[in-house]
Amino acid sequence: MLYVVLSASVSENIGRLTVKDLDSDPADYAFELVCTSCREKHDSKVTINRLEKHEMNGSRGEASFVMKCKFCGKDCSINLERTQEELYNLQEESNRELVEKTRVHRKKIGIKNVDASKAVLLALDCRGCEVLNLDYSNLIFDARLASGKVMEATFDEENEWYDYDDDAGEEVSVTDLKFDIVKAK
Structure with missing residues (x-):
C-alpha cells in the first residue's frame, strides 16, 4: 500500500x-506512474478521482x-481511497x-514513519504500477482558519500561497507545500 503524504508550513x-x-465535487488527482514489470514511465500524467470506478479485465472487480x-502490455490498476486526515497546525x-487520534489510527494500520506534522491524505492500492509523484497544480x-473561516488556496507552479483575512486583519500563508509517496504495510 502506498500513501500520499502532505507536508507544509502554515501560518499560526x-x-x-x-x-x-x-x-458533490471530487478532486482530480494527477499522478506520474511507472510500470512495475518493464519499469517504463507512463508518458503523461494520469488523473484519478476517488468516486470513479472502472471494471478490471478478468472480472476481478473494480x-x-x-x-x-x-x-x-501488463494490466495496471489503482484503487484510490481518501483518508480522514488533515494537515493540523x-x-x-x-x-x-485530533493529532493524537491520528497517531493511534496510523499505528493501527501500519504507518509508523510519518511525523505528526504531516497528513496522510490518500491510500493507493497499486497493482502493476507504482506512483512516482502527485502533481498538485x-x-x-481548504485552509481552515483558527477563527473558523475557510479560505480556498491554490498552488500553481509554486509551493506557497499567501492571502489576507479581511475579518481578522492579518495575512495567512502556506509555504513549503510538498507531497511524498510512502510505503506501509
Missing part, C-alpha cells in the same frame, strides 16, 4: 489544511484507475486531540 492563524474533495502498459491547542485546498 491556520488551524487545518486539506484538499477540497467533496462527494478500480479507480485501470490501464494496460503500452510498452509491455500543531501549535493550535484545539488540534491536540490542479487541486484546490
Whole structure:
C-alpha cells in the first residue's frame, strides 16, 4: 500500500489544511506512474478521482484507475481511497486531540514513519504500477482558519500561497507545500 503524504508550513492563524474533495465535487488527482514489470514511465500524467470506478479485465472487480502498459502490455490498476486526515497546525491547542487520534489510527494500520506534522491524505492500492509523484497544480485546498473561516488556496507552479483575512486583519500563508509517496504495510 502506498500513501500520499502532505507536508507544509502554515501560518499560526491556520488551524487545518486539506484538499477540497467533496462527494458533490471530487478532486482530480494527477499522478506520474511507472510500470512495475518493464519499469517504463507512463508518458503523461494520469488523473484519478476517488468516486470513479472502472471494471478490471478478468472480472476481478473494480478500480479507480485501470490501464494496460503500452510498452509491455501488463494490466495496471489503482484503487484510490481518501483518508480522514488533515494537515493540523500543531501549535493550535484545539488540534491536540485530533493529532493524537491520528497517531493511534496510523499505528493501527501500519504507518509508523510519518511525523505528526504531516497528513496522510490518500491510500493507493497499486497493482502493476507504482506512483512516482502527485502533481498538485490542479487541486484546490481548504485552509481552515483558527477563527473558523475557510479560505480556498491554490498552488500553481509554486509551493506557497499567501492571502489576507479581511475579518481578522492579518495575512495567512502556506509555504513549503510538498507531497511524498510512502510505503506501509
